[in-house]
Amino acid sequence: MTDQIAPTGPRLNETAPAFDALTTHGQKTLEDYRGKWLILFSHPADFTPVCTTEFIAFAKKQDEFAALNAELLGLSIDSHYSHIAWMLNIKEKFGVEIGFPIIADLNMAVAQAYGTIQPGASDTAAVRATFLIDPEGVLRAMVYYPMTAGRSVDEIHRLLVALQTADENKCAMPENWTPGDPVIVPTPATPDAAMARIEEGYDTVDWYFSTRSL
CATH class of the missing domain: 3.40.30.10 (Glutaredoxin)
Structure with missing residues (x-):
């Protein structure tokens, strides 16, 4: 051990x-x-x-x-x-x-x-x-x-904006997200929710990867 x-x-x-x-x-x-x-x-x-x-x-x-x-x-x-x-x-x-x-x-x-x-x-x-x-x-x-x-002070500013936006909208941010870009929808936590994701109106690539505009 x-x-x-x-x-x-x-x-x-x-x-x-x-x-x-x-x-x-x-x-x-x-x-x-x-x-x-x-x-x-x-x-x-x-x-x-x-x-x-x-x-x-x-x-x-x-x-x-x-x-x-x-x-x-x-x-x-x-x-x-x-x-x-x-x-x-x-x-x-x-x-x-x-x-x-x-x-x-x-x-x-x-x-x-x-x-x-x-x-x-x-x-x-x-x-x-x-x-x-x-x-x-x-x-x-x-x-x-x-x-x-x-x-990069610009990156620190971008990170702060991303954190605040994620908190406000209950979402996650993709790589190099800036205001106006789509955000990531939380991944479904159950098999039933995963099956239903395709019908929820998001831009869905697969059950675990969906984005939306703010």
């Missing part, structure tokens, strides 16, 4: 790890975001080029996230003052103002809770991880990127 390895870090569809942390907008807790979606994203370090491009992209899309009832919150294990200096530098050098808070996590408490310290990548920096937390504080999606490749 082999030993089972218990999963570490946060898990999908469970309550996201609580935090109480100093940010560039004052002290913030997970509970502060109750009633809104939270996009919590970690980056390896301030004053690094890939992270700078990501923060610029998040800042430019902040209003679009806000329109979806979503707040942005950055995280790295740099100091509070490093975050402030970096934000001012981005504004001076790139003309972009970072309007969302960044957690200072020198003791790595938040990074450890969210599993963003990956020894295979680095023992001293958080990898590029993004967590989508719903208004009830439940972790709904996690996306991890390596140190050397910047994440």
